[in-house]
Amino acid sequence: MERDNHQEGEADGVKICGPTSDGNPPGKSCQRSPYLDQVTRPEAEKTENFECQNSVSGQQSTRGPEDATHDNDQSDSGEFVVTMLAKAKLEEQGIGVEGRSSPLLEAGTLESPALASHRDEDVTADSWRQHRKHVFVLSEAGKPIYSRYGSEEALSSTMGVMMALVSFVQSGDNIIRSVYSEEHTVVFLQKGPLVLVCVSSSRQSERQLRGELLYVYYQIISMLTQASISRIFEHKKNYDLRRLLAGSEKILDGLLNLVDSDPSFLLAAVHCLPLASSLRDSLSQILQKAITPNLVFSILIAKNQLLTIVQEKTVIEDTRLEPADVHLLLNLIGASSAFQAGEIWTPICLPLFNPDCYFYAYISYLDPPECTVCLLLLSTDKEAFYAVAECKRKIEEAMVAQNSLNLIAKVQPYSVSQVGVSDLRHFMYKPFDVPDNFRQLTQFTSPEMEAPYSNEEEKMRLLDLYRYMHSRIHSTSRPLKLIYHVAERETLLAWVTSKFELYTCFSPLVTKACAINAITKLLRWIKKEEDRLFIRYPPKYSTTPNPSKTSRGGKSDQQDSTDNGFLSLL
Amino acid sequence: MGEQLPSVPGRAQLHSDTLNRPVQTLRVKMVLLGSSGVGKSSLALRFVKNEFRSTSPTIGCAYLTRVVHLSNVSLRFEIWDTAGQEKFHSVTPLYYRGAHAVLLVYDISKRKTFVRAQLWLRELEKHYIPGSTVIWLVGNKEDLAQNRQVSVQEGERLASDRGLFFMETSALSGDQISELLLAVAHRVYECLGTQQGGLSEWEEYPFIDLHHRDTSNPFSSCCKVGP
Numbered sequence A: 001m002e003r004d005n006h007q008e009g010e011a012d013g014v015k016i017c018g019p020t021s022d023g024n025p026p027g028k029s030c031q032r033s034p035y036l037d038q039v040t041r042p043e044a045e046k047t048e049n050f051e052c053q054n055s056v057s058g059q060q061s062t063r064g065p066e067d068a069t070h071d072n073d074q075s076d077s078g079e080f081v082v083t084m085l086a087k088a089k090l091e092e093q094g095i096g097v098e099g100r101s102s103p104l105l106e107a108g109t110l111e112s113p114a115l116a117s118h119r120d121e122d123v124t125a126d127s128w129r130q131h132r133k134h135v136f137v138l139s140e141a142g143k144p145i146y147s148r149y150g151s152e153e154a155l156s157s158t159m160g161v162m163m164a165l166v167s168f169v170q171s172g173d174n175i176i177r178s179v180y181s182e183e184h185t186v187v188f189l190q191k192g193p194l195v196l197v198c199v200s201s202s203r204q205s206e207r208q209l210r211g212e213l214l215y216v217y218y219q220i221i222s223m224l225t226q227a228s229i230s231r232i233f234e235h236k237k238n239y240d241l242r243r244l245l246a247g248s249e250k251i252l253d254g255l256l257n258l259v260d261s262d263p264s265f266l267l268a269a270v271h272c273l274p275l276a277s278s279l280r281d282s283l284s285q286i287l288q289k290a291i292t293p294n295l296v297f298s299i300l301i302a303k304n305q306l307l308t309i310v311q312e313k314t315v316i317e318d319t320r321l322e323p324a325d326v327h328l329l330l331n332l333i334g335a336s337s338a339f340q341a342g343e344i345w346t347p348i349c350l351p352l353f354n355p356d357c358y359f360y361a362y363i364s365y366l367d368p369p370e371c372t373v374c375l376l377l378l379s380t381d382k383e384a385f386y387a388v389a390e391c392k393r394k395i396e397e398a399m400v401a402q403n404s405l406n407l408i409a410k411v412q413p414y415s416v417s418q419v420g421v422s423d424l425r426h427f428m429y430k431p432f433d434v435p436d437n438f439r440q441l442t443q444f445t446s447p448e449m450e451a452p453y454s455n456e457e458e459k460m461r462l463l464d465l466y467r468y469m470h471s472r473i474h475s476t477s478r479p480l481k482l483i484y485h486v487a488e489r490e491t492l493l494a495w496v497t498s499k500f501e502l503y504t505c506f507s508p509l510v511t512k513a514c515a516i517n518a519i520t521k522l523l524r525w526i527k528k529e530e531d532r533l534f535i536r537y538p539p540k541y542s543t544t545p546n547p548s549k550t551s552r553g554g555k556s557d558q559q560d561s562t563d564n565g566f567l568s569l570l
Numbered sequence B: 001m002g003e004q005l006p007s008v009p010g011r012a013q014l015h016s017d018t019l020n021r022p023v024q025t026l027r028v029k030m031v032l033l034g035s036s037g038v039g040k041s042s043l044a045l046r047f048v049k050n051e052f053r054s055t056s057p058t059i060g061c062a063y064l065t066r067v068v069h070l071s072n073v074s075l076r077f078e079i080w081d082t083a084g085q086e087k088f089h090s091v092t093p094l095y096y097r098g099a100h101a102v103l104l105v106y107d108i109s110k111r112k113t114f115v116r117a118q119l120w121l122r123e124l125e126k127h128y129i130p131g132s133t134v135i136w137l138v139g140n141k142e143d144l145a146q147n148r149q150v151s152v153q154e155g156e157r158l159a160s161d162r163g164l165f166f167m168e169t170s171a172l173s174g175d176q177i178s179e180l181l182l183a184v185a186h187r188v189y190e191c192l193g194t195q196q197g198g199l200s201e202w203e204e205y206p207f208i209d210l211h212h213r214d215t216s217n218p219f220s221s222c223c224k225v226g227p
């Protein structure tokens, strides 16, 4: 019975149903509805702020949660949202029960129990609502594609409602951007045929949350390419993209966990492992010597951080590797323990480099069985496996000769105590606008998080403080250059100049003068250590004999032929 | 398991336990195909290390090697463990092209994977040249016999109808794993080993040659990079 009900709901994605047939009184469902009722609740308190942005104006909306109370305008759309969301709760009740044995699981696409961890969550449970950050991905037709917690099936009606919301606002030439309540921020992002929604109680700014949704979008693109997603949905509007993403939930889950716990994403910069510059140079040289035609990037990673990156000359002349692409690669490597099983050869798209093309990534660990040092070689030639594997062999040989692996094994993240400034507990320093040296890859440096930030909860608290400082610094309505923020258990100072962006955390009793003094010392220390803390001059090599023939932006002639296999199996 | 199959990942080694060490080592490209979750990577891990570990879904394709010693020859199996996830289907032909042996794997406790194996077979038959590839239908997870959805007879029938070899295995228990690899080795050597242009000899680094063969192909480069 429930199944029928469910399938009906899915048949036309945005259908909004009344109470379901499982006999729950509507009133009760309202009480037990997921987060959505919290979005609607402020309506009664007249604090709701529903932002619409006229797409024609193209102006960025920048209002943060703190502005919500200033806006009591109750637009028609706002009322619509409330009604839609209120209706949505009713159906959630019925579907949620089914969520325990979702058809997705029965269909066997998620056989491994490890994969199902968050997927079989009961979406009607309190614990489900209390997740700090929900992320949903749906198609324009309202079909569920991904949910961070709970199965997409169980949530299909919620997603349908979200989509109804988006299309309603779109029909008025507006693009829905966000909905605020006292406790939650709901942010929408539409990219092509995909709609991404974040429901967060993390108190992050809308802009930060949208940035995170963008990472999710890019990770999907990295697996499927933008071109093929558009093509699929042009072909069939209500295509179920989960077919193509089955098994990738873990990669998206992993990404969202990283986004929450790794400031690289917030800063949009790459964190490299501190390394004596002589060692880094020798590693770069090893990579530089092991090349083959069509190889474009050689990347060495240890403990999930960059050791060095070497690039094909012509590739880098007119573009640079974006930190986001590096983040996606690192996440992909981290998300699959299967990489430890041998050598991997897989198509992968670097969305910021070119969202429509695949690179072929060769991935292999150099130190089995520990598997902490990973080599990643990116080629544009899908046939190049053996040639690229040969590069790895050369690299391996050279590293043995130079004892590199032992040296890498000794590398540690550094401690803030090395700076020699008392009261300084932690910092994040991101240089920019430094001609040439850093331009090719935006990086930041940061010491290990030590006591009192050694447990997960405290780490997260510090990161939240940084996120808050970051949102203040980058507020488009009222950007600030310097913020001195006395929090309960620490004092923070954030400072942005034309040369760098700096976030520092001090013990609570530090005075402003002391902190500023400390920062002067810190900057001096970073300057002194900069060769060790950053990849200073990303080395280049040349493998493309005739670069003029190739084009980065050009549509790939390969696209169609690679798609044949896929289409023929549809 | 794997008594006479010492594990040699990567390179050929001398084995004191092999009295008549074969002089010749031939390369065999073996590809594992089948739905996601049927146990391809688990089988590959058994072949190479005789281990069973929890695995993640494969991304793209994993490449592993294993040398099998027959009485008068050694075969260096280059195992291409493909990803069963649908998003990788578009690139799978890249991996199975030129394979000497294909293991078409399904899960005996999931009928859907058996149906899917037949789709793969149809796909394969479009590409392969008769006599150049040895295909095995492999029903894995034989330890889950209590949940069996595909009978042994069905597997056998499909295999004999389409001229395939058939075996049921369990990567979990290790049952029939070394038997399978040995049987494939014998069969491949019988069918292709002596044939002109069948199997190439393995030299330490035969890569450069392989690469240049394909660079003139207009389809050899997907994403063109440069200014």
Ligand SMILES: Nc1nc2c(ncn2[C@@H]2O[C@H](COP(=O)(O)OP(=O)(O)OP(=O)(O)O)[C@@H](O)[C@H]2O)c(=O)[nH]1
Pocket (backbone or CB within 6 Å): A111, A112, A113, A247, B034, B035, B036, B037, B038, B039, B040, B041, B042, B043, B053, B054, B055, B056, B057, B058, B059, B082, B083, B084, B085, B140, B141, B142, B143, B144, B169, B170, B171, B172, B173
């Ligand atoms: N009971 C049982 N489970 C198995 C067996 N072989 C593999 N599994 C389990 O099945 C699941 C999937 O195994 P994998 O080897 O990763 O499957 P795969 O075919 O490589 O999947 P893809 O890489 O996604 O194509 C894992 O949880 C394995 O532990 C087996 O023989 N018996």
Ligand SMILES: [Mg+2]
Pocket (backbone or CB within 6 Å): B040, B041, B042, B056, B057, B058, B081, B082, B083, B084
């Ligand atoms: Mg696998």
